Amino acid sequence: MKRRAFAALAVAASALTLSACASLAPYGPQRGPGGQGYSEQRIERDRYRVTYNGVGAPGPVADLALLRAAQLTTEEGYDWFQVTQRYVDGRPDSAGGFRPSVSVGYGSSNYGGWRASGTGVGVGLNFSGPSPTSTVLEVRLGRGPKPADAEAYDAREVQAALGR
Numbered sequence: 727m728k729r730r731a732f733a734a735l736a737v738a739a740s741a742l743t744l745s746a747c748a749s750l751a752p753y754g755p756q757r758g759p760g761g762q763g764y765s766e767q768r769i770e771r772d773r774y775r776v777t778y779n780g781v782g783a784p785g786p787v788a789d790l791a792l793l794r795a796a797q798l799t800t801e802e803g804y805d806w807f808q809v810t811q812r813y814v815d816g817r818p819d820s821a822g823g824f825r826p827s828v829s830v831g832y833g834s835s836n837y838g839g840w841r842a843s844g845t846g847v848g849v850g851l852n853f854s855g856p857s858p859t860s861t862v863l864e865v866r867l868g869r870g871p872k873p874a875d876a877e878a879y880d881a882r883e884v885q886a887a888l889g890r
Contacts, residue, residue, distance in 0.1 A: 753793070812864075
């Protein structure tokens with residue numbers, strides 16, 4: 727019994743170690759296909775598609791996409807940007823982690839005149855690592871006062887708020 731408990735503990739520790747390996751990489755440009763980081767594509771003179779690929783919960787990845795849109799806005803000499811389309815690919819539970827489960831079962835059988843029945847309880851552990859998440863923003867850049875629109879952002883304020 728002790729050997730089984732030790733084996734289960736070893737498997738759990740290994741799963742936690744492996745899940746820790748897949749985490750959101752430091753902020754920066756995407757390095758190669760399937761990598762984490764930002765990329766952008768100019769659509770028109772003042773319109774861009776900004777993508778941020780990462781792993782884990784969608785919120786932090788969406789923040790990094792907004793940060794890149796803000797940086798791009800100031801790099802291009804503009805003051806504000808407006809998100810005209812937004813696409814988030816990632817489940818709310820994509821951060822991964824430890825998910826216990828419990829199941830209860832009952833069964834009975836007749837075999838050769840013998841009747842047997844029983845009840846069982848099972849405990850399962852799921853250690854899942856973070857899954858891929860991405861945010862794609864289509865943005866329009868502008869100069870002067872920011873429009874009174876919930877999807878319009880002051881580029882310098884976004885950079886200050888997100889700390890980079």
